[in-house]
Amino acid sequence: MKGIIFGYPGIGKSTLARNSKNFIDLESSVFKIDGERDPDWFKVYVNMALHIADQERIVFMSTHPWTRDYLYDIYEADNALKQEIPAMIVYPDISLKDFWLYKVETRYEKDKSSKNLAALLKVKNDYERDIIDLESDDRFMHLVIKDKLYKLDDEIEDTLFKYSLKNIHMEG
Secondary structure, three states: OOOOEEEEEOOOOHHHHHOOOOEEEOOOOOOEOEEEEEOEEEEHHHHHHHHHHOOEEEEEOOHHHHHHHHHHHHHOOHHHHHHHHEEEEEEOOHHHHHHHHHHHHHHHHHHHOHHHHHHHHHHHHHHHHHHHHHHHHHOOOOEHHHHHHHHHOHHHHHHHHHHHHHHHHOOO
């Protein structure tokens, strides 16, 4: 299985990638040179994700709008690639705000890394706006986490499997 997943902070990208060779967490914060981002950093980031996904991996990416926009532009230029390497957005339901904030706060308390601080601040400051933005992006499949107890890998594989069945049916 291969694909690109734009994952909201706290969904379990790093944990799943750490525990399975089928998933790669392509952390966007490392795309800097001497602490600065090149203006086109997201193009390298998306192209690297596509290359890794093409090696039969599922690549987790940030949900930044410009990464989604750039991948969509690539897919528009190459519809076969869109079918070959599907993309989806994974995010919690807007009703899970308090739980999500607790979840990322707890993670930050256990590991006070800059990555975990950035996730905490993102959820604390932007949760509702982010979720509304992700919900409105109809260019990709969506997997909305609606329950506090979920198994991310099963949810992703189920969604991708349904997508592949739909495409087989459409081609046949």
